[in-house]
Amino acid sequence: MVDEKRLFGIAALFDTPDEILHAAKKVSEAGYKNYDVNTPYPIHGIDKAMKLKSSKLGYVTLFFGFFGASSILFFMWWTLSINYPLVIGGKPYFPLPAFVPITFEFTVLNAVISTFIAMIAIVFNLPFNSHPLHDTNYMKNVTSDKYGLVIESEDPNFDEYRVSELLKSLGGNSIELIQNPERKAIKVLEPKFIIFLIIVAGITAMSTWWTLNKFMYLPPWNFMSNQNKGSAQAESSFFYDKHEMREPVNGTVARGFIPYAFEGVVDTNEFYSNPLLPTKSVLALGQKKFLTFCSPCHGNYGEGVSRLHGFFPAGPTLHSARVIGFSDGKIYNIITNGQNGIMPSYAYQITRDERWAIINYIRVLQRAQNPKPTDFSAISEINKESGNASN
Amino acid sequence: MPQTESSINYTEKTYYIKKELPKSLSTLGFTLLIIGVILSLISYIIDPARASFGYLTAYIFLLCIGLGSLFLVSMEYTAGAVWSVPFRRVSELFASSIPFLLLLIIPLFFSMRHLFAWMNPEVVAGDKVWQARMSYLNVPFFVIRDIVILLVWWLFYHLIIRNSRKQDTNLDQKLTTTNIKLSAAFIPIFGFSVSIFSFDWLMSMVPKWFSTIFGVYIFADAAWVGFAVVTLASVLLTENGYLGSKIKKDHYYSLGTWMFAFTIFWAYIAFSQYMLQWYGNLPEEIIYYVHRWNGGWKYVSLILVIAHFIVPFLFLVPRNSKTNPKILIFVSIWIIATQYLDSYWLVMPSMVNNGFTYSFSLLDFAFPIAAVGLIIVLFAAVAKKQNLLPIGDPKLKRSWDFHL
Numbered sequence: 001m002v003d004e005k006r007l008f009g010i011a012a013l014f015d016t017p018d019e020i021l022h023a024a025k026k027v028s029e030a031g032y033k034n035y036d037v038n039t040p041y042p043i044h045g046i047d048k049a050m051k052l053k054s055s056k057l058g059y060v061t062l063f064f065g066f067f068g069a070s071s072i073l074f075f076m077w078w079t080l081s082i083n084y085p086l087v088i089g090g091k092p093y094f095p096l097p098a099f100v101p102i103t104f105e106f107t108v109l110n111a112v113i114s115t116f117i118a119m120i121a122i123v124f125n126l127p128f129n130s131h132p133l134h135d136t137n138y139m140k141n142v143t144s145d146k147y148g149l150v151i152e153s154e155d156p157n158f159d160e161y162r163v164s165e166l167l168k169s170l171g172g173n174s175i176e177l178i179q180n181p182e183r184k185a186i187k188v189l190e191p192k193f194i195i196f197l198i199i200v201a202g203i204t205a206m207s208t209w210w211t212l213n214k215f216m217y218l219p220p221w222n223f224m225s226n227q228n229k230g231s232a233q234a235e236s237s238f239f240y241d242k243h244e245m246r247e248p249v250n251g252t253v254a255r256g257f258i259p260y261a262f263e264g265v266v267d268t269n270e271f272y273s274n275p276l277l278p279t280k281s282v283l284a285l286g287q288k289k290f291l292t293f294c295s296p297c298h299g300n301y302g303e304g305v306s307r308l309h310g311f312f313p314a315g316p317t318l319h320s321a322r323v324i325g326f327s328d329g330k331i332y333n334i335i336t337n338g339q340n341g342i343m344p345s346y347a348y349q350i351t352r353d354e355r356w357a358i359i360n361y362i363r364v365l366q367r368a369q370n371p372k373p374t375d376f377s378a379i380s381e382i383n384k385e386s387g388n389a390s391n
Numbered sequence: 392m393p394q395t396e397s398s399i400n401y402t403e404k405t406y407y408i409k410k411e412l413p414k415s416l417s418t419l420g421f422t423l424l425i426i427g428v429i430l431s432l433i434s435y436i437i438d439p440a441r442a443s444f445g446y447l448t449a450y451i452f453l454l455c456i457g458l459g460s461l462f463l464v465s466m467e468y469t470a471g472a473v474w475s476v477p478f479r480r481v482s483e484l485f486a487s488s489i490p491f492l493l494l495l496i497i498p499l500f501f502s503m504r505h506l507f508a509w510m511n512p513e514v515v516a517g518d519k520v521w522q523a524r525m526s527y528l529n530v531p532f533f534v535i536r537d538i539v540i541l542l543v544w545w546l547f548y549h550l551i552i553r554n555s556r557k558q559d560t561n562l563d564q565k566l567t568t569t570n571i572k573l574s575a576a577f578i579p580i581f582g583f584s585v586s587i588f589s590f591d592w593l594m595s596m597v598p599k600w601f602s603t604i605f606g607v608y609i610f611a612d613a614a615w616v617g618f619a620v621v622t623l624a625s626v627l628l629t630e631n632g633y634l635g636s637k638i639k640k641d642h643y644y645s646l647g648t649w650m651f652a653f654t655i656f657w658a659y660i661a662f663s664q665y666m667l668q669w670y671g672n673l674p675e676e677i678i679y680y681v682h683r684w685n686g687g688w689k690y691v692s693l694i695l696v697i698a699h700f701i702v703p704f705l706f707l708v709p710r711n712s713k714t715n716p717k718i719l720i721f722v723s724i725w726i727i728a729t730q731y732l733d734s735y736w737l738v739m740p741s742m743v744n745n746g747f748t749y750s751f752s753l754l755d756f757a758f759p760i761a762a763v764g765l766i767i768v769l770f771a772a773v774a775k776k777q778n779l780l781p782i783g784d785p786k787l788k789r790s791w792d793f794h795l
Contacts, residue, residue: 045794054710089670097666 008132008180009035009152010163012172013141017043020147023170024049027149030166034155038133038142060118061111068110069103076102127189132180141174150178263347266337271329276353278360286361289354293346302365313342318362319369331359407635407780412771420767427761434754440747442754443502444738447592449758450495451734452616453488454588455609456766459617460485461548462581463649465574468551468567474645476790477638478625479781483555485620487773488766489548493541499592500534508598508745520599528595537591540584547577558783567785585610596741597682599675604664611660612733615653619726622646624770626716626723633779637791640714644795647713650703650726658700682740687751695736698729731759 014020017039024037028051037046080086081093091098124131133139133150142148149172151163164175187193217226230236230244239246253259262268276282291300297315299305304317317323323331335355338345350358367375435442460482467475467482504510509528515521551573554566586606594605602608625646629638668676683692703722712718735755742749781787 048794058710090672091670097662097669100662100666 006180006182007153007160008178009150010160010167011133011136011138011148011150011176011178012167012170013138013146013148013174014170014172015146017147019171020149021045021049023149023167023172026170027151027166031157032151032155034152034158036150036152038139038148038150040143040145040147043147057115057119057122061115064114065107065111069107071110072103072106073099127186128183130181132178136176136178137174138176138178258352260336260352262333262337264337266333266339268333271327271333274328274332274356274359276356276360278364282357283361283364285354286357286359286364289350290358290361293350294358297343301368302362315343319366324366324370328356328359328363331362332356335359407778407782409778410633412633412774417768417771420764420769420771423760423764424768425764427757427759427764430754430757431761434752434757437754439502440505440745441742441752443499443505444742444747445755445758446502447499447506448731448734448738448755449762450492450499451593451609451738452731452759452762453495453765454492455613455616455730455734456620457486457488457492458544458581458585459613459615460621461489461544461551461617462578462614463617463621464551464555465547465577465581468571468574469578471571471786473786473790474642474793476784476786477634477642477780478621478646479555479784480777480779481624481628482617482621483552484770484773484777485617485624485766486548486552487769490545491765491769493538493545496537496541503530503533505745506592507595509595511745514598533591537588540588543580543584547573547580551577555781555784556777558781559778560783562783564785582606582610585613593737593741596738596744597679598744600679602664602668602676602679604660608657608660608664611653611657612730615650615657616727616730618646618649618653619723619730620766622650622719623723623727626719628779630716635780639794640716641794642790643716643719644713647707647719647722650722651707651713654700654703654707654726658704661699682743683736685740688736688740691732691736695729695733698725699733703729731762 012023014023020037020039020043024046027035028049035050037050039046076099077094085093087093088095088098120126138148138150149167151158151167160177167175216223230238232245234244236242236244260272262270290302294302294315296308297306297312298318299307299315302318304315304319306312306314308314326334332355334343335350335358336345336347346355431442431446434445463475463482464479464486466472467479499506507528508514509521509524510530515525551570554570554573557563558566586609589606589609593609594600594602622643625634626643628634629642665680668680671677682688703726706712706718706722706725712722739749
């Protein structure tokens with residue numbers, strides 16, 4: 001049965017938009033204030049018929065819009081102009097035009113989200129997440145094809161009998177008494193529990209902070225991270241120039257790095273010998289680097305026919321008796337330091353190992369132009385083997 | 392009850408009896424026009440180069456008003472809008488300046504040597520960039536394409552407005568359908584041609600400057616000031632009973648919303664153009680803004696930001712202000728004045744590019760006085776022969792019942 005204390009309001013359904021407009025007008029003329037109209041789609045003129053005042057929700061939007069704009073501007077000003085000033089693209093420390101798009105986005109975001117939250121907070125009476133009209137027969141109808149009006153019991157003029165009679169006289173049908181749902185207090189939101197949560201959170205936070213910042217630095221712990229040392233980017237209180245980061249002592253050699261003693265010395269009588277054996281992988285590396293760096297001028301086979309069609313002086317052939325007579329070390333020196341002022345230094349393009357590999361590959365090219373009789377028998381043997389293998 | 396569609400023979404003549412506009416309106420228009428023309432002639436005698444820049448400012452202003460109003464008419468047809476039907480004739484009256492643009496452009500063609508640096512053969516000969524551009528920016532092609540564009544606008548104006556007026560007497564619904572098709576064709580053509588026209592007359596004043604969004608900027612201005620003049624006239628006419636008795640405040644709402652929307656649209660476009668060029672800081676691009684920041688122009692630019700965006704925005708934000716006749720009248724007058732300032736700001740700083748120095752002169756007021764006078768004269772003259780309501784429009788009855 002209907003519980004008087006829990007009565008939310010009395011609802012009626014109407015069949016056409018004109019009827020609901022008429023009903024809303026009459027209800028407001030009868031002096032009711034707390035009533036609402038629900039329709040499947042917006043009806044033009046309903047707010048005038050209901051004598052609705054303009055919504056106050058706009059002020060929430062306005063306030064949070066301004067709040068969003070000013071807070072993001074403050075944030076960008078503080079981070080980019082005060083706390084860590086950066087010159088970006090030669091612009092001033094406070095480049096307002098660059099901040100405008102972000103300010104705009106943040107203003108809209110803030111205004112929209114806060115309006116939405118304010119709206120559901122007012123309609124649902126947060127923390128509750130439903131409305132008494134939900135799950136009623138009335139709501140089922142007004143969300144499909146009927147137009148509904150509900151007068152709430154909070155209205156000072158509310159009287160169950162007179163309201164039902166009024167709605168009936170206006171042509172409303174399926175008059176429905178709508179109950180407030182039994183709203184049990186939400187246990188999670190009880191003050192005791194919330195205070196308990198706050199205390200637990202406080203204790204956890206304080207003990208975590210104390211453990212990580214104080215307790216772990218007491219003896220006997222002795223962490224490597226916590227030692228007297230310079231940090232690369234930090235300011236030094238010890239060195240005169242205030243840099244913690246020091247330059248290496250003159251003559252320092254990096255690990256795994258063998259310096260070339262004749263760097264920049266073009267004509268020298270002392271040479272190194274090739275540390276690499278002409279294995280398959282070394283020759284493959286040498287071929288790759290030769291084709292990349294040497295072949296544009298010296299030709300793909302070292303024959304001195306350039307691919308540059310005269311746009312750059314062609315390199316000499318590598319098959320002359322003079323080049324064949326060069327020691328590996330001399331060729332290495334030429335690659336490293338350049339020669340005759342025309343061939344530049346390749347020290348920065350080609351690594352040390354690659355240079356030696358290229359030299360091995362040049363030797364192969366030279367041998368291919370001037371083979372020894374034994375080479376032919378070796379080749380035919382290799383061909384025979386591979387022929388057998390393929391069979 | 393579902394609203395019955397109005398029948399073909401339906402007229403709203405019972406609600407509307409044509410009232411003549413007061414004589415004082417055309418007197419005012421003629422006075423302003425004559426004063427303006429005399430002052431313009433004086434300024435032309437004093438300094439023809441300076442006067443041609445002032446003339447271009449006024450021309451751009453007139454162009455924005457005429458095109459913006461025609462755009463509103465074609466928008467109404469294309470969108471099938473109901474609320475704006477009672478105000479359509481007002482937009483059509485303002486669009487009647489479009490045929491005059493064809494006449495008024497002739498003096499501009501004769502003052503091109505003052506306006507454009509590329510008209511000087513010595514400048515062009517010394518610069519490869521200019522030489523490359525001469526295939527597009529040469530006088531015959533320039534003149535022909537701008538006349539063609541004006542003719543196309545005039546053609547659409549003529550067809551759409553003729554059909555609309557015919558409907559007053561023959562009540563033919565098919566004319567609405569024809570106009571919908573014409574309007575749908577006009578809108579893309581308008582968007583394209585207004586870009587070309589603004590590139591020709593405004594962008595080519597600044598050597599080597601380019602901005603692809605510039606046509607949209609002029610479009611935003613045109614639509615903005617078009618809605619402002621229509622709002623001003625509609626509200627004044629309605630409040631004084633010239634448009635019949637059935638227009639409610641609800642009809643005003645969308646006029647205010649249009650002005651509000653295009654206030655924001657202009658700000659969006661103007662800022663997009665500014666921010667990209669300010670950030671890129673390339674010499675050929677930034678020179679446009681440097682000229683508008685040097686000396687006193689700095690304050691004009693800042694005033695433009697406030698007057699063109701912030702003031703109308705704040706006035707039109709509240710819902711009630713869009714239905715308040717007083718606020719609408721104030722804001723639309725504000726917009727019209729600001730639009731002239733914007734045209735001034737677009738044209739005048741470019742004087743520097745052609746070797747002139749700019750200094751403010753009171754004779755600059757001659758051209759806006761003449762322009763405003765011309766619009767009032769045209770409005771009053773055309774309104775004399777026409778109904779101020781499209782009484783044959785099939786949507787008119789539904790429009791009376793419009794509410795928010």
